[in-house]
Amino acid sequence: MLRIGVLTGGGDVPGLNPCIKQIVYRAVDAGHEVLGIRRGWGGLLNYNPDAPEEEKQKWVIPLNKQVVRTVDRTGGTFLHTSRTNPSNVLPSQVPEFLKGVEVPTHKDKHNRDVADYTSHVLNVLDHLGIDVLIPIGGDDTLSYGERLHREGVKVVAIPKTMDNDVYGTDYCIGFSTAVTRSVEFIHNLRTSAGSHERIAVVELFGRNSGETSLIAAYLAGVDRAIISEVPFDPHRLAEMIMEDKRMNPSNYAMLTVSEGARMIEGEVIQTGEADAYGHKKLGGIGAVVGSLLNELTGENIIYQQVAYLMRSGAPDSLDLMVAANYAQMAMSLVEQGRFGRMVALQRGLYTDININTIMQGIKRVNVAELYDVGQYRPKVRHVFGMPMFLM
Numbered sequence: 429m430l431r432i433g434v435l436t437g438g439g440d441v442p443g444l445n446p447c448i449k450q451i452v453y454r455a456v457d458a459g460h461e462v463l464g465i466r467r468g469w470g471g472l473l474n475y476n477p478d479a480p481e482e483e484k485q486k487w488v489i490p491l492n493k494q495v496v497r498t499v500d501r502t503g504g505t506f507l508h509t510s511r512t513n514p515s516n517v518l519p520s521q522v523p524e525f526l527k528g529v530e531v532p533t534h535k536d537k538h539n540r541d542v543a544d545y546t547s548h549v550l551n552v553l554d555h556l557g558i559d560v561l562i563p564i565g566g567d568d569t570l571s572y573g574e575r576l577h578r579e580g581v582k583v584v585a586i587p588k589t590m591d592n593d594v595y596g597t598d599y600c601i602g603f604s605t606a607v608t609r610s611v612e613f614i615h616n617l618r619t620s621a622g623s624h625e626r627i628a629v630v631e632l633f634g635r636n637s638g639e640t641s642l643i644a645a646y647l648a649g650v651d652r653a654i655i656s657e658v659p660f661d662p663h664r665l666a667e668m669i670m671e672d673k674r675m676n677p678s679n680y681a682m683l684t685v686s687e688g689a690r691m692i693e694g695e696v697i698q699t700g701e702a703d704a705y706g707h708k709k710l711g712g713i714g715a716v717v718g719s720l721l722n723e724l725t726g727e728n729i730i731y732q733q734v735a736y737l738m739r740s741g742a743p744d745s746l747d748l749m750v751a752a753n754y755a756q757m758a759m760s761l762v763e764q765g766r767f768g769r770m771v772a773l774q775r776g777l778y779t780d781i782n783i784n785t786i787m788q789g790i791k792r793v794n795v796a797e798l799y800d801v802g803q804y805r806p807k808v809r810h811v812f813g814m815p816m817f818l819m
Contacts, residue, residue, distance in 0.1 A: 438569045568705040601751050611644055
């Protein structure tokens with residue numbers, strides 16, 4: 429019998445709950461135990477082995493079939509999530525019971541003093557008797573899973589992020605639903621854009637990869653798409669979008685913008701305090717683009733951030749299927765004793781890769797194959813031999 433720990437970290441996406449459910453059902457049928465670690469890596473950081481049982485259950489709970497029986501009917505993650513990184517903990521984030529404990533310290537990428545509480549995490553895993561850990565997350569969450577693997581923890585990782593930018597896999601849980609939502613909202617917005625004869629600017633999530641902007645624009649037939657990988661000239665964009673508007677019998681135009689996009693010689697718009705992985709909050713480039721287009725064209729603008737609506741609600745059928753299959757693959761790896769692996773999809777086939785692959789690069793849009801840099805729009809021509817979502 430194994431005791432398996434499962435957690436979800438980073439942003440929520442549709443498909444997490446179905447993935448957890450399948451892990452629990454498969455594990456229980458095989459005679460294993462499952463512990464749900466609440467609030468991502470924050471659950472292990474904040475778990476105090478000496479605390480009363482009631483306090484411990486705020487961070488770790490046993491999972492069985494009855495507990496997870498209905499969770500797959502909703503989106504999000506019932507285990508909750510956080511952007512905690514136990515190897516980069518700010519003084520203000522240190523749990524009270526760990527204050528005064530000597531651990532290694534260093535400067536993070538923003539020159540802040542942070543502490544590495546990995547030793548505490550390892551002690552907690554040992555205290556809980558967790559034999560195998562299954563983290564479900566994006567490249568940030570899984571990067572700490574890779575760290576634990578190097579520390580000797582048996583880890584099997586599952587990729588999720590609606591940006592679809594975990595390096596080494598063509599698909600991450602949450603991406604299909606995010607695109608489906610985006611296409612739906614873009615089409616819904618056409619009624620207002622057309623009624624008022626305006627230019628609609630739709631801002632979509634996408635930090636390093638413009639895949640959501642590109643694919644949503646491609647599928648929804650949007651006039652122009654600004655992506656994270658290609659800096660844009662607002663003057664050229666204004667000329668093009670006005671031509672699009674004039675050519676439309678309904679006298680409106682639409683464009684999508686990745687939140688990580690930037691103008692030529694400009695900067696990515698970031699606000700607030702950086703999180704434990706060094707990322708500040710993105711968002712607002714769509715408002716800047718809308719304001720510039722209004723200034724350059726004199727046209728009225730509709731600016732819409734789809735934002736969290738992209739990751740809200742129940743998963744579509746593709747995310748349900750991939751989430752369930754990734755769970756089955758992860759459990760197969762556990763039963764085979766193959767650790768330090770991440771489940772993946774490559775060229776349409778389910779596979780697994782070394783978990784350290786996620787540290788070897790940043791997944792980006794194949795601009796040469798899929799994007800017209802001069803026209804700021806998708807350019808999909810050759811799809812033979814490409815993955816289903818082209819990335």
